[in-house]
Amino acid sequence: MEKIIIKGRPAMGGIVEAPALVFPDSLAGNSGSLQDKTGIIMEKGNPNRGLSIKGSILVLPCAKGSNGFSAHFKAAKISGVCPAGWVITKVDSRLGVAVASLDVPAVADFEEVDPVQVIKTGDWVKIDGDTGLVEITRNPL
């Protein structure tokens, strides 16, 4: 199985592996874009609309939309719907708060490659939030 390893800055410690959910155009932070209780993506035009963030490694270029961005992820976590980890091309304040608030492993600030271009939804991704290493195994389907 083809494995790709990329490296970013360790942003939140811990090791986790899970399938990737890639947001090429990020996710709007406005109320309703991510359902607070179910963690289901509702943003119109988002390729992941209808899917849940639960148990996935979320791959995003950065945040977008309302400053409330992190609160919707936090509400989902309190409702028992939490992503497994984060891979972020370039961290910004909205996403930084979400990472600190959810307390799951995260790697951010990639300089040589853009993880949003490299990782496809459904790929198996292992992230190490202490070293910044991200190991990608292609989804054979």
Add this chain to the structure above:
Amino acid sequence: MVKLTAYEQKMFQGEMGEFKQKALEFIVKYAHVLGAEELCEITRATLFIGAQHYLDCFETDDYEEIFSQFYLSSDKKIKMGRFSDNCVCQTCAAACDLSDYVTTHLSKEFFDRDRRFLEITKQAGVNIVNSCTPYYVGWIPLMGEHFVTTESSNTLMSNSLFGAYGNSDGIEAAVCSAICGRSPLWGNHLKENRYGTVVFNIQCKSDTVYDWDLIGYTVGRYLPFSEKPIISGNFKRPNINKMRQLFSALATTSAAEICHVVGITPEAHTLDMALGGKPPKKIINITEAQYKESEKMICDPGSGEIDYVNIGCPHLALDELRDVAFYLEGKKVKDQVEFLVWTDYATKAMSDANGYTKMIEEAGAHVLTGSCPVVMKEESHKHAKAMVMNGAKQAHAIKAQTKAKVYFGDIYQCMDAAVRGRWEEGEGWRK
């Protein structure tokens, strides 16, 4: 590793109480995520708190328990202490109007819960202001002052127009910053990160608040990730209401936190100053075609009956309430139409004193304060079959909450639709 001052060390070790300790712990963790090396002092804050819907995930009604878990990230219940005495703290957009829950179809139970939560934080040092446009009623951070705000358009306004320093921190961090008086010294808190990188040449219309709404929406659509826009070109000189609309829409389609407007904002006397002497990474023209494309993206096609009209996203200024009052004079809102006009309650008091509120209400519209349909969520507008909105942010975001048709127009098109009970396509974006 985040370097703390002696004062911050004491707080971190709990010498100033558990409330401040937990808040600072979160800010230090957040600083680590960002890669910040030290903290800066925060002296102004607006906070999106109260019984907001993101708290619907809790079964308990114990606010200290909710507050501890949600904002302080603490499973242990922490006794509510004082917010920072050196920080002017106030509430941002509210979960409902300050006194009227009936007009917006919310329950007394929800209203009471919101007031109870707001009273608790007021006792702890957060003024109840309930505004997403706090600069209209005196919350103005000065040039170089470090602030936090949970309102994305206010992040842009305060950074860009006032030259103050702040990031789009999000609710948990903003609350913790307002408690401990610190935020990571990172991003827009550092002058070297504040220069513009992408130049937008405005070639489309720029006369009205509506035009600036569409300019903001369009610039946001074309802004590459992680870049900082500069508005340049042959635009008409905007006022503060137009800046508000530009920033509100820009924060809807992008993650921009600062936006220089050449000749208007203090860090952009010239294009070269806005760029910090560096060449732009990209130059993008905003043409009439792109403007119209944005209109088409926001406004549903066709004409038809409407039953819900909303204006005031972001909250209207007194001069706009006056315009609404005089435009509606002698007119009547169609029977089946619910017409909401949003401002903050301090501005409403001025509108009351000037007789504008009475004029608007005599026409059959409601002047409400502090909130909006998107923030109140489905409960307040689920009965609507077809909506007319001003504010690209509102029209864009409401689509995630409704299956109703959503038409988008300026405040005059909204008022015409409310009086007629119909949206006419020819008078909207295809005019």
